[in-house]
Amino acid sequence: MYNTEEFGSYKHRYISHTQNLSMSNRSELLFERAKTVIPSGVNSPVRFYEPYPFFVASSKGSKIVTVDHITCIDYCMGYGSLLLGHAHAHVMEAVKSQLDYGNLFCIPTEKEVQLAELISKVVPCAEMTRLVTTGSEATMSAIRLARAFTKKRKIIKFEGCYHGAHDYVLVSAGSNGIGVPTSEGSIEGFSSQTMVIPYNDPSELEQVIKKEDDIACVIIEPIPANMGVVIPDKQYLNEIRKITRQMDIVLIFDEVITGFRLSLGGASEFFGIKPDLATFAKAMANGFPIAAITGKKEIMQQLAPGGKVYQASTYAGNPISVSASIATIEKLIKEKNEIYPRIAKTCDRIVGGIKDELEHLKLSFTTNAIGSMYQLFFTPEKVDDAKSAKKSSTVMFKRFYDELLQNGIFIPPSQFETCFVSNAHSEDDVDKTVESYTDALHKVKEVL
Ligand SMILES: Cc1ncc(COP(=O)(O)O)c(C=O)c1O
Structure with missing residues (x-):
């Protein structure tokens, strides 16, 4: 389960060091307020996850900054909207x-x-x-x-x-x-x-x-x-x-x-x-x-x-x-010959890194990817329709999601959504992402 204490005390280079991380978690406080005036505290169902979603303060390029001043690399990208990156x-x-x-x-x-x-x-x-x-x-x-x-x-x-x-x-x-x-x-x-x-x-x-x-x-x-x-x-x-x-x-x-x-x-x-x-x-x-x-x-x-x-x-x-x-x-139109191959290459590098680690850990989860879209499914079976997608372990996904978030990587909070790469994701982002996926896969393996 996603632990707010851990999130608040997470010490990654993306954290603004001016933030006093021992302060109370503002996302948690905001969610308490939100629940009293917004049904379930969110304006669209997928935005909620247990125990509460983090709240965002700003975004730029491939990154979002939470109200607790934590910066994450974003792969939700407005559920696919932000092809060129945040606030282009x-x-x-x-x-x-x-x-x-x-x-x-x-x-x-x-x-x-x-x-x-x-x-x-x-x-x-x-x-x-x-x-x-x-x-x-x-x-x-x-x-x-x-x-x-x-x-x-x-x-x-x-x-x-x-x-x-x-x-x-x-x-x-x-x-x-x-x-x-x-x-x-x-x-x-x-x-x-x-x-x-x-x-x-x-x-x-x-x-x-x-x-x-x-x-x-x-x-x-x-x-x-x-x-x-x-x-x-x-x-x-x-x-x-x-x-x-x-x-x-x-x-x-x-x-x-x-x-x-x-x-x-x-x-x-x-x-x-x-x-x-x-x-x-x-x-x-x-x-x-x-x-x-x-x-x-x-x-x-x-x-x-x-x-x-x-x-x-x-x-x-x-x-x-x-x-x-x-x-x-x-x-x-002007930059299609650079943008589309570049985003696809970024996506390939991330998916390649995930596959290498799966192999290394002898984990038989499934990855699907095309162009700038990918997802890791927590099932060993081929995923080619809704029935096979539903065989994925949502419990394992949740554990994995929480681990990634603690490592500063934000993916859509559901096994049944897609991760989106943008033109703003850099080589550094990819390195950090693969590192975080690797770390999260190790953690998931420990509880298998
Ligand atoms: C394929 C597809 N069609 C339609 C919609 C609905 O779009 P909107 O949320 O803008 O109403 C979505 C939303 O995610 C979608 O993914």
């Missing part, structure tokens, strides 16, 4: 200069047009784009668009893939293929229209599609990153594209995580597969709140007011986030 100077400058001209208009701006044009330039399926604010909004609207376009009702999603916190997709597999709500307050009227099937199983998908003629869309994370990171089998995504096209089903790539991260044109460019619609968020503005639904003109044109699919939002296309997104994408 070029993006922050763009935001600061926009502030002089106003922060919200709810009237069209030239920058929105410029951003949509940039997205069309780099994303293979992007004929038209509508800007929204969160990934959840983007996937909800994409599904609504698909239903309106096909005049069909049902949707297919994959076990372990996450598409946001709305009723269409907060669904798990029930008996007879009928989805059941995963949240109280969600109703069966929605979940029963969602079919949930295993990832990486083309025959199951084919069977469901051939049996059911009311399927509007298949929505998929091309690289699932919400059950830890999972790699699609060779040809799997191609087969999904083929069968959805044959059966007039809209294929939605949910690229909220992979977009602008796996490559400039996301998973779609990486695998050379064009979905009908795609959703983006996170890395598209390096941490500023913006998302996008993009895709084929004939589908996108159904959006109101020209079309009959309603979608609206006060903050959609707000100039702050749009400025951040333009600055991010322009930098990625």
